[in-house]
Amino acid sequence: MAKLNIFMLLLLSSHYLLTTTAKSSTGSSPEAAAFIKAECRATRYPALCVQCLSNYTTTIQLSQRQLAQAALSVSLARAQAAASFVSKLARIKAGMKPTEYGAVRDCIENMGDTTDQLSRSMKELGAMGRVAGQDFDWHVSNVQTWVSAALTNENTCLDGFASVEMDGSLKVAIRRRVISCAQVTSNALALVNRFAARHKAGDLLDSDKIF
Structure with a gap:
């Protein structure tokens, strides 16, 4: 029964990527869409970047900061x-090997830290435009540190399922x-790094600049 429950959970959640692109914006702006496509070329996964952010054109417009903010929102939603x-898988402990359960528990902790770090990053970046007289480097460094830590935690979770003995549907679904x-x-x-570099170079819209 436990194995059946795991299978059903994997099946029912198979379309999760379609529902975790965060909240989409209404309307479309060709200029903003071109801006997003151009900026996404600087990322490691440009096609995925465009796919995830194309629903945010009315929010992003030509704003480097709003672009980074939307990207963090997508990341947080997926995390x-x-x-x-x-966490739901962990509640079906009886259907797992001890090594699998241990990896699942570690991953829960990693992903919990990830969501906390991404949430803090979003709040910090969102407040930066409203904080006057603060040092830009300090604020953006916080964001960069937290997002980097979130990425490290995600990779740590993946490492827990890297061994051959972990092969199976559970490993595939989580990975x-x-x-x-x-x-x-x-x-x-x-x-975020691109926004920071552009700000330091003075190559941003006035609405993105922090004084």
Whole structure:
């Protein structure tokens, strides 16, 4: 029965990627769409970047900061969905090998840390435009540190399922979700870094600049 429950959970959650692209914006702006496509070329997964952010054109417009913020939002949504999925699997302990259960428990902790770090990053980046007289480097360094840590935690979760003895549907299902998280987190970090570099170079819209 436990194995059947695991199978049903894997089956019912097979379409999770379609529902974890976060909240989409209405409308479309060709200029903003071109901006997103151009900026996504700087990421490791440009096609995925465009796919995930294409629903945010009305929010992003031509804003480097809003682009990074939207990328963090996508990453957080996928991390939360993956964390929820892994947590549900942990409650079906009877259907797992001890090594699998241990890896699942470790992954729950990793993904919990990931969601916390991405949430803090979003709040920090979102507040930066409203904070006057603060040092830009300090604030953006916080964001970069937290997003980097989130990516490390995602990869640590994946490492727990790397051994051959872990092969099976459980490993495949978890790795698929966490790899998706790691890819969008990598893209988000690249866009945060790009925003930081552009700000330092003075090459931003006035609405993105922090004084």
